[in-house]
Amino acid sequence: xxxxxxxxxxxxxxxxxxxxxxxxxxxxxxxxxxxxxxxxxxxxxxxxxxxxxxxxxxxxxxxxxxxxxxxxxxxxxxxxxxxxxxxxxxxxxxxxxxxxxxxxxxxxxxxxxxxxxxxxxxxxxxxxxxxxxxxxxxxxxxxxxxxxxxxxxxxxxxxxxxxxxxxxxxxxxxxxxxxxxxxxxxxxxxxxxxxxxxxxxxxxxxxxxxxxxxxxxxxxxxxxxxxxxxxxxxxxxxxxxxxxxxxxxxxxxxxxxxxxxxxxxxxxxxxxxxxxxxxxxxxxxxxxxxxxx
Numbered sequence: 001x002x003x004x005x006x007x008x009x010x011x012x013x014x015x016x017x018x019x020x021x022x023x024x025x026x027x028x029x030x031x032x033x034x035x036x037x038x039x040x041x042x043x044x045x046x047x048x049x050x051x052x053x054x055x056x057x058x059x060x061x062x063x064x065x066x067x068x069x070x071x072x073x074x075x076x077x078x079x080x081x082x083x084x085x086x087x088x089x090x091x092x093x094x095x096x097x098x099x100x101x102x103x104x105x106x107x108x109x110x111x112x113x114x115x116x117x118x119x120x121x122x123x124x125x126x127x128x129x130x131x132x133x134x135x136x137x138x139x140x141x142x143x144x145x146x147x148x149x150x151x152x153x154x155x156x157x158x159x160x161x162x163x164x165x166x167x168x169x170x171x172x173x174x175x176x177x178x179x180x181x182x183x184x185x186x187x188x189x190x191x192x193x194x195x196x197x198x199x200x201x202x203x204x205x206x207x208x209x210x211x212x213x214x215x216x217x218x219x220x221x222x223x224x225x226x227x228x229x230x231x232x233x234x235x236x237x238x239x240x241x242x243x244x245x246x247x248x249x250x251x252x253x254x255x256x257x258x259x260x261x262x263x264x265x266x267x268x269x270x271x272x273x274x275x276x277x278x279x280x281x282x283x284x285x286x287x288x289x290x291x292x293x
Contacts, residue, residue, distance in 0.1 A: 001025040001191065002047065004085070006037060006078055007054030011148050012090060012183060016052050019184040030055070037074035041081040050086040050191035053078050053130075057119070058092075058151065060258035061251065064118035071122035075129055086137070088190040089130040093142035093176075093199070093269060094120040098258070101173075101266040107140070107197040107273060117258050131197070137190040138197040139183070142267055146180030147293050156212060157219075159254065165216070165223050168233040168255075169264035171209030176201035176269040182282040186274060193278040199269035202285040208263060211285065218290040230264050 003020050007013035009031030020027050028046050035042060037055050055078070057070040079087060095110040096102045098120060111124035130136045145152045159165055178201045186200040209225060216223050233255055240253035274280035 002028070002049045003191065004028045004030065004046065004048045004051045004082060005054060006030045006035070006051070007032075007056065007090075009033075010054060011150050011180065012144060013052070013054035014148070015146070015180045015184040016054060016187045019181075019188055023188065025188075037077050038069045039077075041077045045081045048082060048085050050088060051078065051082045052088045052090065052187050052191070054090045056090065056123070060117045060119055060256055062118075064122075067118040068122045068125075071119070072125050072129065075126045079130065079133060086135055086191055087130060087133060088137045088139065088187060089126065090187070091127050091138050091140050092120070092123045093140050093267065094258075094262075095124040095127060095140065096267075098261040102268060103266050104268050104270045105199065106270045107199060110140075116261060119258075127197070135195050137193070137195055139186055139190060139200050140198065140269070141178035141183050141186075141200045142269055143175065143177045143262070144180055144183055145177060145287075147289065149180070149293055153215070153290070153293055155259070156215065160221070160223055163223055165212070165225050166228045167209060167212065167225055167263070168228050168260050169230045170227055171207075171212070171225065173208050173264060173266045174205040174268050175208050175211065175263070176205045176267060176271075177211065177285050178202060179283065179285065182280075185282070186278060186280050189274075189278040189280055196273065196277065198274040198278060198280075199271050200274055200280070201269045201271050201282065203282045204284060205268045206285045211287075215287045215290055218287045220291060230260070233260055233264070 003025050005017050008029035017029050057067040097112045098116045115121040237255040237257045244253050
């Protein structure tokens with residue numbers, strides 16, 4: 001199998017490259033330094049059987065125009081570069097409705113018409129671009145974690161103040177998490193499996209507070225978990241976000257409505273389609289080894 005991977009120097013793309021190489025596949029790896037996907041298609045691309053497109057602006061902050069350039073225009077450029085290859089697009093569970101709980105969501109319930117951030121909106125738009133081409137696959141993971149995690153683990157650790165961690169809501173919201181190993185497995189299966197849209201998550205959901213406690217325990221952290229009322233947190237975030245933007249802050253406030261929408265409400269995914277049509281066999285959620293992440 002000859003495979004091209006975009007975003008290959010990132011968390012997800014790097015894992016896909018390593019998994020493919022472990023299978024003996026020939027991998028053409030593209031990071032932002034070797035190919036700026038917003039600049040246009042490659043002029044002399046290699047012949048490949050499949051592309052796993054992981055390059056993206058993964059952020060709930062920043063310029064909407066720049067996020068769209070990467071997530072939509074960049075995706076078009078990758079499609080144009082490899083017109084005859086199986087196209088596997090790394091999307092996100094952020095395409096589901098952020099204003100209501102996601103309960104065992106099936107793929108047909110997204111995209112929707114409203115989003116909190118440019119990230120969710122552009123990932124939804126990019127899905128439409130990809131699915132306009134036959135023989136394409138869209139993958140929708142949620143809360144990807146594992147060694148090298150640049151988002152979920154740092155966000156949890158940065159929220160610790162002293163020896164206290166505040167969770168929004170009661171902490172009992174079920175969550176479908178996606179380990180990086182499970183996501184890499186699904187990505188390679190998608191290179192030859194049935195075209196379509198697939199949720200990708202661990203074998204079963206977990207309760208948020210229990211998962212956080214397991215993660216903290218594995219990290220060796222003695223942290224007290226307290227709870228912040230959901231309405232209060234949402235109001236604080238709604239005030240903080242425009243203030244941060246007006247001040248030109250490069251990083252988001254500690255509380256954003258996007259983060260709250262994903263962690264304070266149920267976000268569970270039905271993975272029946274991936275199991276049935278891709279042969280996906282996910283492992284359960286585990287933070288074993290998180291002390292070294």
